[in-house]
Amino acid sequence: MKRLAFGNTSLLFLLSALACLTVADIAVTALNPWGEMLRLLRGVLRPDFLSVEAWSVVWTVAFAVVGVAIGATAGLPLAILFPRFAGVRLAAVVLRSIHELFWALMLIQVFGLGPATGVLAIAIPYAGIFAKVFAEIIEEADLAAERVLPAGTTAVSAFAFARLPEVAGRFKTYTLYRLECGLRSTLVLGFIGLPTVGFHLEGYFKQGRYAEAAALLAVFYVLIGTRRLWARPTTVPILLVASLLLLPEAVGGGSALANLVRFITHDIVPAPLRGGDLGSLATWGAFAGWLQPIAWNQVLPGAWNTLVLAQIALVGMGTLALLLFPLVSRRFMGRVGQPAGRLLLVVMRSTPEYMLAYVLLQLLGPSMLPAILALTVHNGAIVGYLMGRHADALDYRADAPKGLNLYAYDTTPRLYGQFLAYNLYRWEIIVRESAIFGILGVATLGYHVDAAISELRFDVAVVLILATVAVCALIDILSRRLRKALRLSTLATRLADAPA
Amino acid sequence: MLTTVKRSILALAAMSALTAGYALAQQATLVFTAIPDEDETRLVERFTQYAKYFEGKLGVPVKYLPVKSYPAAVTAFTNNQVQFAWFGGLTGVQARLAVPGSQALAQGEEDQQFKSYFIAHVSTGLKLSQEFPKGIEGKTFTFGARASTSGRLFPEHFIRQAMGKDPEKVFARIGYSGDHSRTIQLVQSGAYQVGVLNHLVWEQEVKSGKVDTKAVSVIWETPTYPDYHWVARGDIDTSFGSGFMGRLQAAILAVDDPKLLAIFDRKRFIPANNDDYKVIEDVGKVTGLIN
Numbered sequence: 068m069k070r071l072a073f074g075n076t077s078l079l080f081l082l083s084a085l086a087c088l089t090v091a092d093i094a095v096t097a098l099n100p101w102g103e104m105l106r107l108l109r110g111v112l113r114p115d116f117l118s119v120e121a122w123s124v125v126w127t128v129a130f131a132v133v134g135v136a137i138g139a140t141a142g143l144p145l146a147i148l149f150p151r152f153a154g155v156r157l158a159a160v161v162l163r164s165i166h167e168l169f170w171a172l173m174l175i176q177v178f179g180l181g182p183a184t185g186v187l188a189i190a191i192p193y194a195g196i197f198a199k200v201f202a203e204i205i206e207e208a209d210l211a212a213e214r215v216l217p218a219g220t221t222a223v224s225a226f227a228f229a230r231l232p233e234v235a236g237r238f239k240t241y242t243l244y245r246l247e248c249g250l251r252s253t254l255v256l257g258f259i260g261l262p263t264v265g266f267h268l269e270g271y272f273k274q275g276r277y278a279e280a281a282a283l284l285a286v287f288y289v290l291i292g293t294r295r296l297w298a299r300p301t302t303v304p305i306l307l308v309a310s311l312l313l314l315p316e317a318v319g320g321g322s323a324l325a326n327l328v329r330f331i332t333h334d335i336v337p338a339p340l341r342g343g344d345l346g347s348l349a350t351w352g353a354f355a356g357w358l359q360p361i362a363w364n365q366v367l368p369g370a371w372n373t374l375v376l377a378q379i380a381l382v383g384m385g386t387l388a389l390l391l392f393p394l395v396s397r398r399f400m401g402r403v404g405q406p407a408g409r410l411l412l413v414v415m416r417s418t419p420e421y422m423l424a425y426v427l428l429q430l431l432g433p434s435m436l437p438a439i440l441a442l443t444v445h446n447g448a449i450v451g452y453l454m455g456r457h458a459d460a461l462d463y464r465a466d467a468p469k470g471l472n473l474y475a476y477d478t479t480p481r482l483y484g485q486f487l488a489y490n491l492y493r494w495e496i497i498v499r500e501s502a503i504f505g506i507l508g509v510a511t512l513g514y515h516v517d518a519a520i521s522e523l524r525f526d527v528a529v530v531l532i533l534a535t536v537a538v539c540a541l542i543d544i545l546s547r548r549l550r551k552a553l554r555l556s557t558l559a560t561r562l563a564d565a566p567a
Numbered sequence: 568m569l570t571t572v573k574r575s576i577l578a579l580a581a582m583s584a585l586t587a588g589y590a591l592a593q594q595a596t597l598v599f600t601a602i603p604d605e606d607e608t609r610l611v612e613r614f615t616q617y618a619k620y621f622e623g624k625l626g627v628p629v630k631y632l633p634v635k636s637y638p639a640a641v642t643a644f645t646n647n648q649v650q651f652a653w654f655g656g657l658t659g660v661q662a663r664l665a666v667p668g669s670q671a672l673a674q675g676e677e678d679q680q681f682k683s684y685f686i687a688h689v690s691t692g693l694k695l696s697q698e699f700p701k702g703i704e705g706k707t708f709t710f711g712a713r714a715s716t717s718g719r720l721f722p723e724h725f726i727r728q729a730m731g732k733d734p735e736k737v738f739a740r741i742g743y744s745g746d747h748s749r750t751i752q753l754v755q756s757g758a759y760q761v762g763v764l765n766h767l768v769w770e771q772e773v774k775s776g777k778v779d780t781k782a783v784s785v786i787w788e789t790p791t792y793p794d795y796h797w798v799a800r801g802d803i804d805t806s807f808g809s810g811f812m813g814r815l816q817a818a819i820l821a822v823d824d825p826k827l828l829a830i831f832d833r834k835r836f837i838p839a840n841n842d843d844y845k846v847i848e849d850v851g852k853v854t855g856l857i858n
Contacts, residue, residue: 096740102755102756103756180648181648260633260639273748273749275752318598318630318632319596319632319643319647319648320595320806321646321647325647428753429753429758432707433740433742433758434740508741508742508743517743518713521638521714522713523638523641523642523661
C-alpha cells in the first residue's frame with residue numbers, strides 16, 4: 068500500500084464527498100423563492116438601526132465575557148491534569164462535544180431561562196475546549212527552564228515558575244480569540260430564548276422583517292470585527308466586572324436545586340427504569356425494548372445523515388477556503404484590496420450558520436443543501452482567513468511570479484500541508500455543528516434531539532446527545548491519526564496561532 | 568499567574584452573583600408565559616399589557632417571560648419559573664402531566680371548537696374539498712411546531728385516520744416550520760407544497776394582507792377539537808395565599824377590554840377544566856406524543 072500523502076489524502080476526501088453527494092438528500096424543491104429573496108435584499112439595503120435593542124447587544128457581550136472567563140478558569144486546572152489522567156481527557160471530550168445549544172437546552176431544565184443557563188452553556192463546553200488547547204500549548208512549550216529547577220521542587224512550583232511564564236502569552240492570545248467564538252455562541256443561545264442579539268434576530272427573520280434583522284447583524288459584525296480593539300489584556304478586568312454587573316436578572320421563581328434533583332432522578336432516567344425494580348430482569352427487558360427503536364430509528368440514521376452532511380461540507384469548506392484565501396492576502400490583493408477581502412470574510416464567518424441555512428431553505432427548499440452550503444460558507448471563510456495570513460507570512464523570492472502563477476505554483480503548494488491540517492482540525496467541529504441543523508428539518512441527530520425535547524422525553528434526548536458525543540470523538544481520533552500519518556501534527560490548527 | 572488568580576476570584580464572584588440573583592427572584596412575583604405560536608416580535612409589548620392588567624386585579628407584581636419555543640414554555644411551567652401560562656391543547660396537557668395538581672382555568676370561546684386548515688401551493692393543483700384531500704399523498708408537507716395542537720397533533724391524527732398510515736409514509740418529506748406564520752411563508756414560497764395551521768392565524772394573516780392568496784390557498788378544514796387554554800400550577804395557592812387560583816381564574820374571565828382580547832384574537836374567555844382536554848390526552852397517546 069502506498070503511504071498516505073497530501074495528494075492521495077485529498078483525493079480520498081474528495082471521492083468520499085462525491086460518494087456522499089450521490090446518497091445525500093439534496094433536491095432543490097422551492098418553486099418561487101424570489102418574492103421572499105427580494106424582500107430580503109430590500110431589507111439588507113435599508114437596515115433599520117433605530118430598532119436595535121441596545122440591551123441585547125450589551126447582554127451578548129456580557130454572557131460571552133463571563134462564560135469564556137469561567138470556561139478558561141476551569142479549563143486551566145483541567146489542562147494541567149489533562150496529560151496525566153485519561154478520565155480528565157474523557158471528561159474534556161464529553162464537555163466540548165456537546166454543542167452549546169444542547170447544553171443550553173439541558174441547563175434550561177434546571178436553571179430556567181436566565182443568566183445562569185446562558186453563562187454555563189458557554190462556560191461548560193468551553194472549559195472542555197480550554198482544557199484541551201491549554202494542555203496542547205503546555206506540551207508544546209519549551210522546557211529548558213524546568214530542567215534547571217533544583218531537586219525536590221513541587222509540581223505546583225515547577226508549573227508556576229518554569230512553565231507558566233513560557234505559555235502565559237499564548238494562553239492570553241487564545242483566550243481573547245475565544246471571546247469571538249463566545250460572542251457567536253451567545254448569539255445562537257438567543258434562538259432558544261436567552262435575551263441576546265439572537266433572540267431578536269430569530270424573531271425578525273421569522274417574520275420577514277429584514278431591515279431590522281440586517282441592522283442587528285451589522286451591529287454584530289462590528290462587534291466581532293473590532294474585538295481586537297476592545298478586548299485586550301488591559302481591558303479584560305473592566306470587561307469582566309462590567310459584564311458581571313450588567314448580566315440580565317433572573318425572572319421568575321423556582322428552585323434550581325429541586326429542578327436539578329427532578330432532572331437527574333426522573334427526567335433523564337430512561338422511562339422503563341423510573342421507579343422500576345432494577346434487580347428484576349423484566350425491567351431490563353423493558354429497557355432494551357425502549358432503547359432498541361431509539362438506536363435503530365434515530366441514532367443510526369441520524370448519525371449517518373450527520374456524517375454525510377459533514378463530509379460534503381468539509382470538502383466544500385476546503386474548496387471555498389482555497390478560492391478565498393488570496394482575498395485576505397496582501398501579496399495578492401495589495402494594500403487596498405486586502406482590508407476589503409478581510410471585511411468580506413468577517414461577514415461570512417460571523418453570519419450565524421443557522422441564519423444562512425434558513426435563508427437558503429427559502430431559496431432551495433428543504434433538504435441537506437441549505438445546511439451544507441451554510442456550513443461551507445461559514446467554515447470556508449474561517450480557513451480562508453487563516454490561510455491568507457499564512458500566505459503573507461511566507462518568504463517569497465524576489466523574482467516570485469504574480470497572480471495565478473504565484474497562486475498555483477508557489478503559495479498554494481507551500482501552504483498545502485497547513486491547509487490540510489486546518490481541514491482535518493475543523494472536521495470534528497463541522498460534525499458537531501451539523502448535528503444541530505436537524506432543527507431545520509434535515510434528519511441529523513439534532514432533528515431527533517429536537518423531537519425528543521418537544522415531546523419532553525429528556526431520557527431519549529440524552530441518549531441522542533451521547534450519540535453525538537461518540538460520533539465527534541470518533542472523528543477527533545481519526546483526524547488526529549491522519550494528521551500524525553501526514554506529519555502535520557506540529558502545524559498550527561487554531562485561529563489564535565496563525566501568523567498575525 | 569496573577570491574572571489567573573484574579574480570574575478565578577471573579578468567576579467565583581460571578582457564581583455567587585448568579586446564586587444571589589436566584590435568591591432575589593424567589594420573592595413573590597407572579598410570572599406567566601405563553602406559547603410563541605405566531606408573530607413574536609411584539610409579544611413582549613403585547614403581553615406586558617396583560618401583566619399590568621393582572622397586577623391591577625390581583626395586587627401582586629406580575630411579569631411576562633418571553634419564550635422561543637413550545638417546550639420552553641412547558642419547561643418554564645414545570646420549573647416553577649412561571650406559575651401560569653397560556654398553552655395550546657397539547658402543551659397544556661404536557662404541562663399538567665409534568666406538574667400534578669395543575670388546573671386548566673379558562674379558554675377562549677373559540678377554543679371549544681378549534682380547527683386547522685390544510686393549505687397548498689397553487690402548483691399542486693389541489694382545490695378546496697369537503698372530504699380529506701387524499702391528493703396530498705406523495706407531496707412535501709410541513710407541520711407547525713412539533714408540539715402544536717392545531718399545527719401537528721390533530722392534523723397528524725386526521726392524516727392517520729384518512730390514509731391509514733404514518734405521515735412519514737404518506738409524504739415525500741415532512742418538516743416542522745416552528746410556528747403558524749412560518750408555515751404560511753414556507754408553503755407560499757413553494758419550499759413545501761402542502762402545510763397545515765391554526766385557522767385563526769390564517770384568517771388573521773389573510774385579513775392583514777400578508778398572504779398571497781394566488782400562491783397559496785386552503786384545501787381542507789379539519790373537524791373541530793378543543794385547543795388553547797390558561798393553566799395554573801397546583802401550588803399557586805401555597806405561594807400566593809389560599810384562594811389565589813380562584814382569583815386568577817376570575818381575573819382571566821373578567822377580561823373585557825377589546826384591545827386585550829384582540830391580543831389573543833378571542834371574543835372572550837370562558838371557564839375550562841381539565842376534563843375538557845381529555846380528548847387531547849387520548850389522541851396524544853395514540854400518536855405517541857405523550858407517554
